Amino acid sequence: MTCKQSNQSHEKSVSKSFRGNRPFLAPIVVFFKSELNCFMQASHSILLVEDDADDRYIMHLAFTELTYTDHIKVFNTGEEILRYLHNLPDSSLYPALIVLDYNMPGMNGGEVLMRLKMDDALRDISIAMYSTGMSTMESKLKALGASYCFEKGHQIGDVYALAEKLKAIVEGEEVIEKK
Structure with a gap:
């Protein structure tokens, strides 16, 4: 149905x-x-936190092409996603994956990651971080609990490739993290 x-x-x-x-x-x-x-x-839900409207739009186009938009919910800030997660009535409604942009105004992706991993109810949710210059931050973010780290692409094809990887993650497929 x-x-x-x-x-x-x-x-x-x-x-x-x-x-x-x-x-x-x-x-x-x-x-x-x-x-x-x-x-x-949807048994495979992804929550995406991205402050840049253009990046959100391109990511939406990518998931549309993958016919996966029904499984995505997008937030503009870290504060929004934390509020959303804390207001869910049941842990069975938690997503399979949270995707965080690292560079955001206010609470950055690293801070959101730390808050998620310190929260007993939320710590088991898989987190994927993405950003430009990820190679310099990857080991630190993995130590904080990130499950995956991806370089933020500058071309539309890079964004589409990232969307495919994120979909594959929630579907249980093996994913190579590098670009």
Whole structure:
């Protein structure tokens, strides 16, 4: 069953349950429940933290080409992803992989990595770091708990290759970390 089919089925059941008291709430409840269900139905979810709008857009294009956009949720800052993770009602909703850009304003990727690894509930989530100049930081980030480190490419083809590697990671395939 696709997300769309599931949402239509869910919409009917929610509409029936809201007929009496507050029928005006039914569309709102359906929207939020279906959005959460669609995102979390995927057994291979990736949370991406990228502050640069152009990089987010290109990464989105890459995952679109891989027909994998339903499995991705994007955040602009480290603070946003931490807040999101702490507000999830159940650990079964945690992603298979978190992808962090290292160079971000405010809390950088290294700081987010440390906070994730210090949190008992979140420490087992696999983390992939990516940045320009990764070779100088890789050993430090791995020591802090990063599972993977990737060089941030400057060409669209590099971004597409990274998206393929990230998808392969959550699907359990072997991945070579270097460009």
